[in-house]
Amino acid sequence: MYADTIAGVIFLIACACVLPIVLALLKTRRKMNEADVRKQIVLAAIEKNKETDVEELLKKMAPKQKLLKEKLLSKLLWGCIISLLGLSLFGCGLWIDWCGGSDPDEIHFLYFCGGVLFAIGLAFIIYYFVGKKILAKEIEAEEKKLTEEANL
Numbered sequence: 001m002y003a004d005t006i007a008g009v010i011f012l013i014a015c016a017c018v019l020p021i022v023l024a025l026l027k028t029r030r031k032m033n034e035a036d037v038r039k040q041i042v043l044a045a046i047e048k049n050k051e052t053d054v055e056e057l058l059k060k061m062a063p064k065q066k067l068l069k070e071k072l073l074s075k076l077l078w079g080c081i082i083s084l085l086g087l088s089l090f091g092c093g094l095w096i097d098w099c100g101g102s103d104p105d106e107i108h109f110l111y112f113c114g115g116v117l118f119a120i121g122l123a124f125i126i127y128y129f130v131g132k133k134i135l136a137k138e139i140e141a142e143e144k145k146l147t148e149e150a151n152l
Contacts (some may be wrong), residue, residue: 002081038058041057041061042054042057042058042061045057050058059115067139067146068131068135068139068142069139069142069143070140072128072131072135072139073128074131075124075125075127075128075131076124076125076128078121078124079121079122079123079124079125079126079127079128080121080125081121082117082120082121082124083117083118083121083122083124083125084132085117085121086113086114086115086116086117086118086120086121087114087115087118088114089110089113089114090111090114090115090118091112092114093107093108093110093111093114096110097115103152106109110130
C-alpha cells in the first residue's frame with residue numbers, strides 16, 4: 001500500500017514537472033534546428049552567388065505567420081472540441097450514476113473533470129467571439145493587404 005502511494009506521487013511529479021520541461025526543451029531544440037537550416041541555406045546561396053539579396057531571401061524563407069482570423073478560428077475549434085469532451089464526460093457520469101453500481105467518488109470525479117473541461121472550452125469560445133469583435137478592423141486590414149499582395 002505504501003508503494004502505491006509512492007508510485008502515485010512519482011507519476012504526479014513526472015506529469016506536472018518533468019513533462020512540461022521536456023516539451024519546452026523539445027520546442028526550443030526544434031526552433032534552433034530550423035534557424036540552423038535557414039543559416040546554412042543562406043550561406044550556401046551567398047557562396048554560389050555573391051550578389052544574392054540576403055534580405056529578400058530571408059523574407060522568402062521566413063515561416064509564415066498565422067493570420068488573426070486563423071488564430072481566432074483555431075481557438076473556436078479547440079473550444080468546441082474541449083467543450084464536447086467535457087459534456088461527454090459529464091454525460092458519462094450521469095449515465096453511470098443512473099445505471100448505478102459504481103463508486104460515488106468515481107462519479108464525482110467524472111462530474112468534476114467534465115465541468116472543468118466544459119468551462120475551459122467555453123472560455124475558448126468566448127475568447128473567439130470577443131476577439132472577433134475587438135479585432136474586426138485588424139482582420140479587415142489583413143485581408144485587404146493579402147488581396148493587394150495577390151493582385152501584384
